[in-house]
Amino acid sequence: MPQTRLFFRSNGAPAREAFSRLEAAFEEDGLPLAIRELDEERDIHEVSIYASEDWEGVADRMRSCLTSIAGLSEIETEELPEIDWVAHSLAGLKAVRAGRFFVHGSHERGQHRAGEIPIEIEASLAFGTGHHGTTSGCLEMISRVVPREHPRNALDLGTGSAVLAIAIARLAHIPVLATDIDPVAVRVARENVRLNRAAEWVETAAAPGFHHPAFARRMPFDLIVANILARPLIGLAPAMARHLSPGGSLILSGILTHQRRQVIAGYVGQGFRHLTTLHREEWVTIHMKR
Ligand SMILES: C[S@@+](CC[C@H](N)C(=O)[O-])C[C@H]1O[C@@H](n2cnc3c(N)ncnc32)[C@H](O)[C@@H]1O
Incomplete structure (x- = not known):
């Protein structure tokens, strides 16, 4: 309709x-x-x-x-426009491989390789099919950080399609709070969480930044992933520091290459240190620790 x-x-x-x-x-x-x-x-x-x-x-x-x-x-x-998203996805979107993950539409179900974790996401009103350099950068960073650090309580802020929350839950089997400012994205996120059998791990909530009672209930997190944009990320730095436990990891994306130094400086000012940066097209994904 x-x-x-x-x-x-x-x-x-x-x-x-x-x-x-x-x-x-x-x-x-x-x-x-x-x-x-x-x-x-x-x-x-x-x-x-x-x-x-x-x-x-x-x-x-x-x-x-x-x-x-x-x-x-x-x-x-x-x-x-009335778009048949499944047909759209069949026509345009090929599966994406990033780190341990194979992000695909229903038409490529079952085509992952041994050792890959499949995540099924259809193109929809929510951002996050894996095709954008920021999402694939985060998926790759999650694949590196999670097996090394064994986090126990994660947050995906700005979850969109919930692709990153599902990735963390499927890789680590830990609780993940997945929030987004956009209630339409949260609905899509919830559907994707169910579709990927991750409802046991992933709780979704509509919230701008950290404004939701779920944060107080679920903090401190030892892994936070946020693929938003440089400016809001800099504004969120003090709240990120308050919600992340000492020694916890922060993965940030949505940052253009030329904005990297400014974002890192904003977080260093809050007691974070920079560990690694991944470059994907003109975007960077940054790993920091508190
Ligand atoms: C670039 S998309 C990332 C989606 C997904 N996490 C991914 O990596 O593909 C950014 C998402 O952050 C949400 N967002 C933007 N500002 C936000 C804020 N202040 N608080 C919570 N969510 C926000 C947007 O609605 C959007 O769904």
Whole structure:
């Protein structure tokens, strides 16, 4: 069924207020909602709802629950193309080998080699099929670090499709908390966790940064993986230090080669030391310890 995305923009505080009102108002309808930061310097955020039918009715309900919030732009709409993601993945996406892992779509099920850990991920609205240099860099770094360090409690911050959380769980058989700011990604993550029989190990939660009660319950972590982007990663450095146990490992990606020094400096300032960097296309994946 085709979907319509209804969205508006505003500064962070009204966007978060609007998002929580919409979450409450549309809870029973089960419509996916998302909030994302478009421009950090200008503090511009975008809130979206995805409607499969009667988008005009959805727009009316949005307007009536947002009337008292100042500073929101007009509601705009975007028709999303109807994509058969399985066919799309069959046509375009070949399996990816990275470190110990074979990340594939359903069409290549069973084609992993001896010793490889297969992870099945279909292309979807969530990032993380293994094809991006940041994801494959993280998979390779996980393959190096986990067998050496035997972590017991891991966090995948910005989990997207949950590919990294599943990789850690399947390799180490340890609990992994997998979080994402985007509730649509969290839904996809949950499905992928189930599909890969990792639900016993992986707990998912929608959370911006470390803002969720699950962190207090599950910390300290001895392995944190975060494939986000350089700027938010630098902002998260103090919270990463608080949530990682002494001697724990941190794997960061989403960092362009020219941003590497700046990110490392931000983390050294929080008591981390840099161990290794992997380069994939123009992206780097960094391993640090506290
Ligand atoms: C580049 S994708 C990585 C997905 C997957 N972990 C991988 O390696 O392929 C980054 C993900 O981080 C999420 N994200 C961005 N900023 C975040 C934040 N402040 N807190 C939590 N998640 C965030 C995005 O929604 C997106 O799903």
